[in-house]
Amino acid sequence: MVQIGLINAYSTLNLGDAAIYSAFRKLLPQGDLVACVRDKHPDPTLGIDFRSQRPNDCSAYISVGGDIFNNSREWLVTKAFLQNLAELRRNPRHTILFGQSIPRSCHGLSFLLLSQCLLRLPAVCVRDSESHQRLSQAGVEARLSYDTAFVLESSVPAVQKAHAILSQKGIDQAKAAVLSVRGFDSMYSHSNDQFVERMSHLCLSLQHNGYQPLILIQSRAYGADNDLDVAQSIQSAAPGTEIFDPFLEDRSVPSWQLAMALFTLVDLVIAVRFHTAVLSLAAGRVPFHLHYSNKGRDLCKRLELPGCDLIQFNPISDLSAIMATSGRTFNPSPIREQVSRDFRWCLDQLPGRLMDDTIAGGKA
Numbered sequence: 187m188v189q190i191g192l193i194n195a196y197s198t199l200n201l202g203d204a205a206i207y208s209a210f211r212k213l214l215p216q217g218d219l220v221a222c223v224r225d226k227h228p229d230p231t232l233g234i235d236f237r238s239q240r241p242n243d244c245s246a247y248i249s250v251g252g253d254i255f256n257n258s259r260e261w262l263v264t265k266a267f268l269q270n271l272a273e274l275r276r277n278p279r280h281t282i283l284f285g286q287s288i289p290r291s292c293h294g295l296s297f298l299l300l301s302q303c304l305l306r307l308p309a310v311c312v313r314d315s316e317s318h319q320r321l322s323q324a325g326v327e328a329r330l331s332y333d334t335a336f337v338l339e340s341s342v343p344a345v346q347k348a349h350a351i352l353s354q355k356g357i358d359q360a361k362a363a364v365l366s367v368r369g370f371d372s373m374y375s376h377s378n379d380q381f382v383e384r385m386s387h388l389c390l391s392l393q394h395n396g397y398q399p400l401i402l403i404q405s406r407a408y409g410a411d412n413d414l415d416v417a418q419s420i421q422s423a424a425p426g427t428e429i430f431d432p433f434l435e436d437r438s439v440p441s442w443q444l445a446m447a448l449f450t451l452v453d454l455v456i457a458v459r460f461h462t463a464v465l466s467l468a469a470g471r472v473p474f475h476l477h478y479s480n481k482g483r484d485l486c487k488r489l490e491l492p493g494c495d496l497i498q499f500n501p502i503s504d505l506s507a508i509m510a511t512s513g514r515t516f517n518p519s520p521i522r523e524q525v526s527r528d529f530r531w532c533l534d535q536l537p538g539r540l541m542d543d544t545i546a547g548g549k550a
Contacts, residue, residue, distance in 0.1 A: 187216065188217050188246070189218040189244045190217045190218065190219050190220070190244055190247070190248065191221070191240075191246070191247040191248070192207065192219055192220070192221035192234065192241065193240065193248065193250070193273040193281070194249045194250060194251040195207065195250055196224065196251050197223050197224050197225050197411075198223055198225055198229035199225055199406045199407040199408075199433065200404065200406075200407045201404050201405065201433075201441040202335070202442070202461030203251070204232055204440060204442050205461060205464075206285065206334050206335055207219075207221065207232045207233075207234050208233060208338060209334040209336075209337050209338050210234075210248065210250060211234060212337055212338065213334075213337060213526065213529050218235065219233065219234050220234070220235045220236075220241045221234050221235070221241060221250075222236065222238065222241065223236055229440065231440045232440060242276075246282070246536055247273075247276075247277060247281040248281070248282055248283075248284055249273065249281065249282070249284070250284065250285065250334070251270070251286065256291045262295070263295055263299065267296055271299055271300065271303050274303040274304070274306075274307065275303055275306075278303070278306040279306075279308065280536060281308075282307055282308060282310070282311075282533070282535065282536065283304065283307060283310045283311065283312075284309075284311045284528075284529060285312070285313050285332075285525075286312055286317075287312060287313055287314050287481045288300070288312065288316075288321065297320070298324075301326055304326045304328075305325065308535040309329070309531070309533075309535040310327070310328040310329065311330070311331050311528050311529075311531075311532050312329075312331070313330075313331060313332055313333045313484075314330075314480055314484035315330060315484045315487075316480040316483075316484060317480065318330040329532070332521050332524065333461070334525060335442070335461060335464050335465060335468060336464060336467070336518060336521045336522050336525050337468075337525050338443075338446065338465070339446070339468070340443055340446040340447045340450060340469055341443055344439040344440075344443040344446065344447035345447040345450065345451070347434075347438060348447035349447075351430065352448075352451065355430075357428065358398065359451040361396055361398055361453060362397070362400050362451070363397040363398065363399050363400065363452065363453065363454035363455075363456065363508075364401075364448060364449065364452050364454065364456065364462075365385070365399060365400070365401055365402065365456035365458065366402045366404045366456070366457055366458045366459040366462035367385060367401055367413050367417055367458055367459075368404070368416065369411070369412065369413070369415065370410060376478060376496060376497060378416070381416070382416060382419045382420055382423065383423070384499060385458075386420050386423035386424040387424075388456070388505070388508075389424035389427045391501055391502065391505050392454075392505075393424070398426075399427045400427075400430050400452070401413075401417040401420060401421065401427060401428070401429045401430065402430050402448070402462060403417060403431040403432065404459045404461060404462055405459075406431075414431075430448060432444040432445050445462070446469040447469075449466040449469040449471045450470065450471065454474070454509070455473035455511075456473065456474050457473040457482075458476045458496065460477070460479070460481050460482045460485070463475045463477075463485060463491070464485070467491075467516050467521075468518045468522070470515055470516055471514070471515065471516060472492065472515065472516045473491070473493075474492050474507065475491050476494065476495075476499050477493060477494075477495060477496060478495070478496040483495065492507055492511055
């Protein structure tokens with residue numbers, strides 16, 4: 187069995203990242219996928235062999251982290267950023283980058299160093315137009331696709347579990363409105379207090395219109411990438427708001443799959459986080475996307491999704507547009523097929539034909 191290293195992996199406690207890992211498991215059904223994440227106890231349901239040390243001695247490597255090239259020290263370069271670049275440099279001839287974004291915090295010297303690394307790789311495929319344009323201008327022959335998690339689907343056990351959780355909370359799924367949230371640290375221009383205030387007003391307005399607001403905890407990872415404190419602050423300011431935490435102790439289904447199941451059951455999905463939008467679309471539901479970065483802005487533009495920039499969001503004037511998305515469906519098949527084709531193309535750029543048997547079951 188061919189061993190493939192998923193490099194620049196982050197955490198299974200962010201269901202967006204967890205979904206990406208499971209997506210590569212689906213795309214590479216015959217491969218031995220290994221990775222190293224920050225978690226003490228990584229999610230065992232994702233189909234990945236998580237190890238305590240970075241992958242080495244693999245036949246191929248895939249850089250998989252979403253916004254892993256964030257560089258929080260403007261005009262300088264952080265140690266974490268250099269460590270991520272080092273992963274790309276270890277075996278560049280056998281390394282590809284797939285489904286990532288280049289965040290705006292990566293510019294100047296950090297972007298120059300990243301571009302030089304990517305020029306040495308046989309294939310680079312990003313998920314948003316801005317990253318594609320920046321890399322193309324830097325001379326990197328990048329391919330434009332969509333997020334890797336688009337290849338995923340929910341399951342009957344996940345739907346049953348989500349339905350049971352809603353029933354336990356006494357929530358009528360036909361009047362449920364799911365929204366994702368996040369905390370904002372110094373890397374973002376958004377005010378955390380203003381965000382909590384606006385989302386609290388939204389939850390109260392939804393209740394006034396007969397909806398049950400339900401905050402999805404998309405991440406229980408590290409620092410500002412843990413949604414629980416923000417969710418509880420909103421819940422305190424908007425009594426009656428419920429919280430849905432997909433990171434179950436029994437781990438009977440993956441967190442991302444439980445979230446996808448939830449999206450199929452409820453009436454409204456309001457996506458602040460990018461992967462809430464992606465997984466909602468992959469589940470066949472149109473979300474209202476309150477984007478705060480280039481990846482979300484690009485997703486809205488390319489797929490003509492309802493939504494707006496988070497900084498412009500008004501919970502009163504935008505409520506009617508949110509409610510207009512009630513029950514709207516989406517066909518994810520064309521995007522799912524494109525992601526599979528783009529991934530196959532990237533693998534074909536690796537030397538030799540080592541990957542043919544590994545992807546035999548993952549062709550579109």
